[in-house]
């Protein structure tokens with residue numbers, strides 16, 4: 357009997373971001389826009405600076421950087437998902453260049469940039485530590501890295517329940533053979549973990565900020581549609597469901613959420629921001 361080969365993490369990730377690219381900027385009441393604005397405010401780009409935006413996606417952070425560094429400055433945005441880069445390139449300011457490149461292997465000389473940003477990308481990298489070390493290498497002395505990362509530990513009871521159901525679905529359907537990042541990855545957005553990661557690759561004077569936002573879809577159908585955008589694993593499971601499985605899932609959700617009273621269908625999205633300096 358032949359089985360489908362398991363996609364590797366990178367294939368699963370690129371498939372997700374390729375499909376999700378047209379909806380990315382507006383997902384969850386514009387959560388990605390808000391997070392990008394906060395990251396750029398923390399990074400504080402100034403006119404004439406040269407910046408690199410790693411995991412630039414649709415360019416939300418890249419364009420804001422470009423506006424701030426102005427015509428004397430420049431921004432390079434790099435990413436590995438063609439669909440995200442395609443959306444980004446639809447609005448390319450004159451001082452921006454987008455390149456297909458993994459954050460773990462940057463093709464830039466040492467000390468080439470004043471500022472590196474990584475908006476909500478760290479937890480998706482195949483090797484997060486290598487990407488941080490590369491950011492450190494391409495920054496000049498005194499240059500800075502601004503990172504944002506989702507903080508999973510602040511999930512609501514409704515999210516916990518939902519992800520338990522998804523986990524069960526993954527185990528019950530071994531033919532789907534979906535890869536997932538190790539659990540350590542889920543803690544990257546905890547302030548103490550992110551701080552430690554930055555110090556360990558050589559950054560100094562690390563400062564942390566946080567943001568919590570959220571919402572409450574009206575019903576199980578809206579909830580499932582929203583959660584498709586929550587990451588490659590929920591996307592792979594939810595977008596391949598037939599109508600009968602989908603009805604069963606929504607029924608189970610209605611039942612579980614019914615027990616949570618006013619916390620039914622409530623979700624949080626929390627983000628940790630970190631700024632570190634290179635010696």
Ligand SMILES: C[S@@+](CC[C@H](N)C(=O)[O-])C[C@H]1O[C@@H](n2cnc3c(N)ncnc32)[C@H](O)[C@@H]1O
Pocket residue numbers: 369373388392410411412413414415416417434435436437440457458459460474475476477480481482
């Ligand atoms: C959640 S999006 C963030 C997009 C943008 N930085 C923002 O703040 O809105 C994560 C992005 O990281 C990219 N990515 C994932 N792994 C990567 C890697 N190894 N190297 C470069 N980009 C990567 C994905 O393709 C995706 O576009």
